[in-house]
Amino acid sequence: MNRGDTETMLGCLTREKHEPVQVPELADVLIVNTCAVKGQTQKKVLRRLAELKEANGKPIVVTGCLPLVDPRSIERLGPFACITSCQAIGAIGEIVERVSHGESNLKVLRRNQDERPRAPKVRGDSASAIVSVAEGCLSNCSYCAVKLARGDLRSYPPELVVEEATQAIRAGYKEIRLTAQDTAAYGADICADLPSLIQEISSIPGNFKIRVGMMNPTLAKRILPALLDAYKNEKVYKFLHIPVQSGDDGVLSSMRRGYTVDDFFGMVRAFRENFQDLQLSTDVIVGFPGEGEEEFARTLELVRKVKPDNVNVSRFTPMPKTDAAKMPQVEGREVAKRSRALSELWHRIGHEINKAYVGRGEKGLVVDAGERSGFIVRLSNYKPVIVQEGTPGEFVNVKIVEARPTYLKGVLA
Numbered sequence: 001m002n003r004g005d006t007e008t009m010l011g012c013l014t015r016e017k018h019e020p021v022q023v024p025e026l027a028d029v030l031i032v033n034t035c036a037v038k039g040q041t042q043k044k045v046l047r048r049l050a051e052l053k054e055a056n057g058k059p060i061v062v063t064g065c066l067p068l069v070d071p072r073s074i075e076r077l078g079p080f081a082c083i084t085s086c087q088a089i090g091a092i093g094e095i096v097e098r099v100s101h102g103e104s105n106l107k108v109l110r111r112n113q114d115e116r117p118r119a120p121k122v123r124g125d126s127a128s129a130i131v132s133v134a135e136g137c138l139s140n141c142s143y144c145a146v147k148l149a150r151g152d153l154r155s156y157p158p159e160l161v162v163e164e165a166t167q168a169i170r171a172g173y174k175e176i177r178l179t180a181q182d183t184a185a186y187g188a189d190i191c192a193d194l195p196s197l198i199q200e201i202s203s204i205p206g207n208f209k210i211r212v213g214m215m216n217p218t219l220a221k222r223i224l225p226a227l228l229d230a231y232k233n234e235k236v237y238k239f240l241h242i243p244v245q246s247g248d249d250g251v252l253s254s255m256r257r258g259y260t261v262d263d264f265f266g267m268v269r270a271f272r273e274n275f276q277d278l279q280l281s282t283d284v285i286v287g288f289p290g291e292g293e294e295e296f297a298r299t300l301e302l303v304r305k306v307k308p309d310n311v312n313v314s315r316f317t318p319m320p321k322t323d324a325a326k327m328p329q330v331e332g333r334e335v336a337k338r339s340r341a342l343s344e345l346w347h348r349i350g351h352e353i354n355k356a357y358v359g360r361g362e363k364g365l366v367v368d369a370g371e372r373s374g375f376i377v378r379l380s381n382y383k384p385v386i387v388q389e390g391t392p393g394e395f396v397n398v399k400i401v402e403a404r405p406t407y408l409k410g411v412l413a
Contacts, residue, residue, distance in 0.1 A: 001150075001179050002064065002086075004130040006033050009063070009092045011120030016093040020122070024056050029081070029099050031092070034064035037146055039317025042066060042073065050077055059099045063089065065149035067109060070320045082106035086149055090119070117160040127367045127392040128175040129168035133161050133197065137181040138188060139216060142256045142327075143288065145319035150181055155190045162200050169206045174393045175367055175378070176201060177211045184215035184223060195226035202233040207395065209365055211382060214241040214283075217267050218258040224267065228274050238275040239382035242267055243283035243312075247302030248295035251288055254327070261302060268306055279381040281310040286342055287335030288316045289327030296338050303345055309353055309383070310406065311346040315339045347405040354403035357383070361399050361413055366390040377410065385410040 009031065010020055021027050030052055034045045045066060052060055059081035062074055067085045074083060081099040084091065088111035095108055116132050123129055134155040137147065165176050178198070180186060186194040194215075201210055212231075220227065220242060231238065244264045246252050252260065271278050284299060291299075303311060315335050318325035364377035364385060375390035377398055385398055385408040402409035 001132060001135075001181065002033060002035050003124060004132045004179055005064070005086055005089055007121045007123055007130060008116065008119045009033070009089050010122035012090065012093045013096060014122055015120045016097070018093070018096060024052060024058065027056075027058055029061060029096050030056065030058050031061045031063060031096070034062060034066035036064075036066040036069040036149065036319070038314055039319060040315070042070065042319075046073055046077065049074070053077060053080075059104065061092075061095060061099060063092070065146060068149040069145045079105050082108065084108045085110065087111070087151070115156060115160055117156050117164040123168075123173070125368055125392070127173060127365070128177055129165070129171075129173040130177045130179050131161060131165050131168065132156070132179050133183060133186050133194075134180040137216075138185045138219065139182065139258065140256055142254065143285070143316070143319065143322055143324035145322055146181065148321055153185050153189050155185075155187050155192060157190065158187070158192050158197050158200060161197060162204070165201045166204050169204055169208050172393065174208045174365055174395075175211060176208060177213065179213045181214075182216045182219060183213045184219035184227075188219070193223055193226070195223055195230040198227075198230040198236060199233070202230070202235045208235060209378070210236045211239060212236065212241075214243065216257075216259075217242055217244070217264050220267060221259070221263055224270055228270060231271075231275065234380075237279075237378070237382040238277055238380060239279045239281070240268075240271050241281040244302065244306075245283060245285050246288060246291065246295070247299035248291070251291050251295050254290050255285075255288060255324075261298075264302075265306070275381075277381045279310075279383055280306070280308040281312070282306070282308045283312040283314065284342060285314050285316050286338045287330040289324055289329055291330060300342065300345060303342065303349065307349050307353065308346065309350055311342065313339055313343050313346070351403060351405040354383075354405065354408055357400045357408055358403050359400065361397060362410075363395060363397055366392050366394045366396055368392055383408060387412055 036042050061082045063084045067083050081104050082095050088108050091111040136151040136153045138153050249260050362379050364379045368376050374386045374388045377385040397413040398410035399413045400408050400410045
């Protein structure tokens with residue numbers, strides 16, 4: 001979602017004849033799109049703001065989630081040219097124009113926006129298009145500060161989402177990444193639903209893939225039969241990102257997640273019964289208030305039982321204005337110890353799962369250059385395979401030659 005906001009801001013600025021540059025030294029104005037989903041992320045953002053403020057002397061526009069989640073943390077760094085937010089990205093052109101003419105200390109935190117799907121975009125990838133389907137969510141988790149920034153669910157009309165996806169496919173993009181805070185919540189506010197949206201996008205002519213973004217178990221459970229049907233289309237990656245957050249029902253209740261461990265098991269079981277090669281990704285928060293050794297042991301047991309391909313492990317950090325920040329906190333060293341134990345466990349599990357791919361021939365889509373070298377190929381279940389040569393946007397045959405805990409290595413066949 002954050003990257004999608006960046007693409008929209010770049011689109012608006014380019015439309016108004018501003019030119020993006022690649023390094024701060026060449027810029028007239030610096031724009032920092034902040035994230036405040038975790039405490040560690042917030043610290044990195046603030047550190048980067050301080051570095052830019054000290055090193056460049058350029059006007060800085062601070063946008064994203066942080067100005068709505070914790071504005072004081074930004075203000076403590078001193079004045080900026082403008083503090084705006086993810087709720088005012090449609091005003092970015094006007095803001096940069098004013099800042100470039102010398103105005104400073106501006107605040108534009110909220111502004112009526114154009115329909116996001118129709119806003120211009122400067123895509124960051126050559127093969128993949130981020131398509132935001134909604135902003136905000138229906139949940140009320142006790143630890144989440146993102147709700148303070150993104151607000152309640154606001155789904156975009158399905159015809160506009162399909163229109164944006166169609167335009168991206170016609171422009172040559174081969175991967176559509178459906179994105180929201182909770183994709184399963186899509187349409188609950190406008191008499192629409194995620195499975196129908198997936199079916200509509202799947203029916204667009206062309207050879208492309210659809211990646212469905214994270215969905216919470218509570219709402220995914222309500223649309224499960226139709227969701228399974230939608231996933232059966234060969235254009236949809238057999239990839240499920242469904243966060244469990246804890247293996248203990250008491251902790252889940254304190255988190256106000258709205259589901260039980262058994263609900264999560266049921267979702268995973270249903271998908272695996274329908275899709276043999278499903279890639280399962282989940283999220284776990286370690287050290288949430290009230291998590292003792294027994295509660296954490298249940299989380300480890302859940303991971304052993306479910307055997308997810310990937311676990312996004314987060315050490316709990318209290319976020320401003322959340323109820324969880326007022327609860328008794330788990331000692332920091334204990335949180336770090338649990339985080340290491342869980343990470344080691346899922347890496348072992350992920351490695352064992354990936355070893356079963358070695359020797360197999362698979363078809364995949366080259367989506368991007370690798371971070372260090374080569375290119376990333378996504379298999380039909382979104383598994384990443386690193387190959388040494390490729391062209392983003394091409395479908396290729398690969399042979400898997402090596403397994404790592406978080407990815408595969410292959411050669412073009």
